[in-house]
Amino acid sequence: MGDVLVNEAGSSREVGVCSLDGFWPCPFRGFHCCPDGMTGSKGFPRLMAHIKRMHLSSDDRKSVLRDAVATNVDLFVSVGEALKVSGQWLCGTCMCVHALSRGCHHDTKVIRFNLVAGDVEEYVVGIAKPKVVRDVIPEGLVVVDEVLLDRVFSLPITTVKSIPHSCRMAFAQALRGALDKVIAMPESVEAWVRLLLLPRCTLRVFRPSSRQESRSGNRKSLQCLSIQRSLVAWGDREGFNDLILSLLAQPPRMTSHSDGPTAKVDNFVSCPNVKVCLRKVMDGHFTAAVKVLCSSGVAPFGKDTLRALVDKHPKLPPPTMPETLLSEPSLVTDADNVSGCIKAFPKGTSCGRDGLRAQHLLDAFCGEGSAISDGLLKAITCMVNLCLNGRCPKVLAEFVASAPLTPLLKPDNGIRPIAVGAIWRRLVSKVAMRGVGKEMAKYLGDFQYGVGISNGAEAVLHSANRFLNEFHSDGSLAMLTVDFTNAFNLVDRSTLLREVRTRCPSISLWVDFLYGQSASISGCGIDEMPPASA
Incomplete structure (x- = not known):
């Protein structure tokens, strides 16, 4: 049964309290040399005991954490989530953790936990959720x-x-260098953003502006020179700023120069399917090249295509996150496994939004x-x-987890969206x-x-x-095939997240x-669709 909670008005309600069995990452991992700050750490089976023993053991540490929670919105949310799943609340006045049914006694008053909507900020009492504050950037420099x-x-x-x-x-x-900054400051949004910006800023395709280029x-040498200059600018703060500003200043749509050998090739190979087929042949994907020639191609950009994509990706409310603690630590991999996964990508694999x-x-x-290479x-x-x-x-989930959509045409003129996620995510x-x-293959079995x-x-x-050929000679058998419409996009994500937390908790986070x-789906995603070779 749940614990009985008493709110400020004296009424009571019952809520379930999660079990404390399992592992949970420490929200204060960046403070007081917390062992959970080490790469590959397992978290703690008794998280609240660890927090009280290491992070809330002295007035000085409490004061530091109070200021940090009051000014860092990500830390505030992480603390609230940890408290919620542990069935406890934090008094922001004295920085003490209590069971939900217990009040915090002070000289002049008793502070109690009051459950309203169950949001994580309700579990941190006495400290307002901080607003996102941008760092002051010198005039002329971009905010990363x-x-x-x-x-x-x-x-x-x-x-x-x-x-x-x-x-x-x-x-x-x-x-x-970009990876080292992420590893050193995993909570830094700027470090992750720089990592995601690196390919687009430094590996852009050079666009010739004249017949000679x-x-x-000339085009190959100019491409090398363009990349080298971008990489040099990337390492300098002012150069990075100029690099970003040059990207933002380019026209909305870039068109290739229509005068020169490239234009002749484009005119000769005017069919998009033929272009994609040639790329597949160059990558050695001959079976895919034949399939491309027989395909209906990509749907034209327009309101009808966007409407069809929206219909296949309906706007749904966010899923309910699982509240049970992890029953085992997160998966930790090694360099050999990562190397094997990188090499497992097929030749010619397309890029995601980050390029x-x-x-x-x-x-x-x-x-x-x-x-x-080893480092x-x-x-x-x-x-x-x-x-x-x-x-x-x-805050970066929508960029890492999202993918551009290529709306391929079906033979019946319907839309088959193909998503190409970012390489880091994949x-x-x-x-x-x-x-x-x-383990999952064994669990699913013959189902x-x-x-x-x-x-x-x-x-x-x-x-x-084979079954029909053997037993259907007299016409006494019939087979019914069932196809769910838009099944993948209508999966209940709340159930998915809950089952992952239960069945394979090592990848749950x-x-x-x-x-x-x-x-959600946005119109800008259609403008930057990857080629059909994705």
Whole structure:
């Protein structure tokens, strides 16, 4: 039975209190040399006991944490979530933790917990939820935050498919530096934003502006020069500022120069399917190239296409987050596993909104970049473990978890949206699936043929055909096939998150980060759709 809570008016209500069995990350991991601040830490099976013993053991520590909670909105929310799942509340006056049914006694009054809507801020009593305050930036310098990330992601920027050999060492160093900042300050939104901005800022495709620049040899050398200049500017604060401003100053849509060899090729290959087919052939995907030639192509950009996409991705309220504690620590991977997952991406894998391609990571490991490949791989592994442990700022979830949509046309003129997520998200998810894949395949057993079963769909088809051919000679059998309309987008996310927390808790924090907010679709996502080769 739940505990009886007494509010300020003297009424009572019953609520369930979560079990304290399991692991939970410490919200104060960045204070007092908390062991949960170490990469790969398991969290604590008795979180509140740890907080009281390490972080609230003296008046000085309480004072520091009170000021931090009152000024840092992310810390405030993290503390509230930990208190909520633990069934306790924090008195902001004395920084003491109490059971929900207990009051906090002071000389002149008794402060009690009052449950209203069950929001996390209700569990921190006496400290108002802080507002998001922007740092004061010198005049002329851009603010590196999620707003800037959204603006840059909305620009129609294309990144190179492969990094030129002469630029690989510089890019590997820039990537290593961005990763090191994330590892050192995982709570810093700016550090994560810089990591996500790196490919778009430094690996842009060079657009020739004259016939001479369009020549093959000149274009290659100018592409290398453009990347090298961008990487040099990236490492300097003022250079980074100029780099961002140059991106934001470009026209809304970029069109290639219509005079020169490129235009002749485009005129010769005017069919979009043929262009995509040629790219597939260059990547060695011959079966996919044949499929592209037979496809109906991409739906034209317009209100009808956007309306069809919105119908397939209805606006739903955010899911209910699971309140049970983790029964085991978050998954921790190693460098060999991460390396294998990076190499598992098919050749020619398309990029997400950030412009990073799997080939970019492979390029950074080879050639001149091989000199620092071990350190770079270690940094990527640490970043992956941070994501698995739920350390990526939640304000960036819509950028990391979202994906551009390519609306392919069906034979009946319907829309089949194809989503291409960011490489970082797909890499972390690959690692997560390797960690729980065998257990999940065993759990699902014979109830399905899609997860952990090689050629499962083909086996079902051939078995059904064989059965019909053998027993349907007299026409006495009938088969009913059922297809759910828009099934994937209508899955109950609350149930999904709850089942993941129960069945595979080691990846629960990562799944919560990806699917813990309401999904939506915006018109700007259509402008920057990746090619159909995704």
